[in-house]
Amino acid sequence: MDKRPLQIKTQAFLANLPIFTDMRLEELDRVAAATLQIYAPKGQALFHCGDPCTGFHVVVYGQVKLGFTSPQGIEKVVEIVSPGQSFGEALMFLDSPYIVFAQALSDSMLLHVAKHAVFDELARDPSFARRMLSGLSRRLHGLVRDVEAYTLRSGQERVIGYLLADVADVTGNGKPVEVHLTPGKSVIASRLNMTPEHFSRILHELAANGLIGINGRAITIPDLERLRKSA
Amino acid sequence: MDKRPLQIKTQAFLANLPIFTDMRLEELDRVAAATLQIYAPKGQALFHCGDPCTGFHVVVYGQVKLGFTSPQGIEKVVEIVSPGQSFGEALMFLDSPYIVFAQALSDSMLLHVAKHAVFDELARDPSFARRMLSGLSRRLHGLVRDVEAYTLRSGQERVIGYLLADVADVTGNGKPVEVHLTPGKSVIASRLNMTPEHFSRILHELAANGLIGINGRAITIPDLERLRKSA
DNA sequence: CCCCTGCTTTGATCTAGGTTAAATCCGCAG
């Protein structure tokens, strides 16, 4: 099979990641040479809790969940990773195994960039290091926000926060906005640290107040501003 | 006043931080020149939520809490920072204001290392970048563990986890171990995301089961292994 | 030594959210 087109595609994807922007072609080539393309059908595990870390992952298409499994077998989703986002960078710099698992929520394609390529690049390019640092910092910041939500927001506030975050880019001034609950409601409920039942109740309660409209997995927000204020 | 001894002291402290180990004297000098010594009496705020970030902090002695304040004025402690530990690094790489506040829990002394010094060093020394990355990664890892605790551990498990973490270094095989609840029980309760009342009840419940002994703020653990198993 | 103030404990009560169980809904393979 001809590897050339795939290689080019890899580089193109990498080049679009914030972490690899402004990288020279020759550097991108080196990184691309150390990356693997992974096809994961829905439900497939990318790695389990306890596995060693050999690099980081980037989602090209599809969706991946990261989560813990409690001793009692209960599963808790920490993060839902969408195309263009990456995960597992932090563990490259620690010599410890994964403390979460990763599983494809739908048929997905990802890239796996080997640790050594990152370390090589780090040693070579200080600006790469700074981008890496800012990537990790962003992740850290997000996690602190999550802790804030988990610890001092009510279930309803967390749901509203999720809906608003999902349309953060859309301004939709006045116009109704649509949100699609892609990964299924139970996954989102877990991500928000509540049961599917509770999530359902909250959604319908919001609907009863006219704040949202429900149509299966499609949520309509008639007035973004009003929803934001009621948080 | 003679600045020389203070300067040397600053460098000595910095040199002991994981992030600055193996740094040449001349580099340490540059960093030290950009660091400020801060004396904070008990209760003093180091920064508020919303303040801009100009560098990161290191605790020399004393104790500092990081936390959020909810819209309703309720306070939630995210982290208790002890001597030798640092905080606020991540925000240097983001251009956003603090989302937590920092306040001295007791009379404390800290160092404030200016952002520009870190950036200069980053550009100069790839190994410094790697240490910085591993520092941030460790923080991230800890935060993920916290999320795990908040979301799928019971109050009792979180308390046991806290006690065990506080004696992580001590092996105390067979011998009873002592833990001192330095910052006061209500601060720890908040850090564990529970009310002081609930924390008190759990402690006394553990005592009733013979897992710990309570003596004001001093906790005795007669059998570390047994406590660990009962988590 | 004593009182005042701020922790900590205790007890009674309340509630957000979890559990259990059963009914619906829905996409889709046959």
Place this chain on the structure above:
DNA sequence: CTGCGGATTTAACCTAGATCAAAGCAGGGG
């Protein structure tokens, strides 16, 4: 078109942990 299995909803009930209120206690200034 039809039956199946998974996802969602609904309803009734139940608990971990919060809230409220009231003692205890402990330490430090006078």
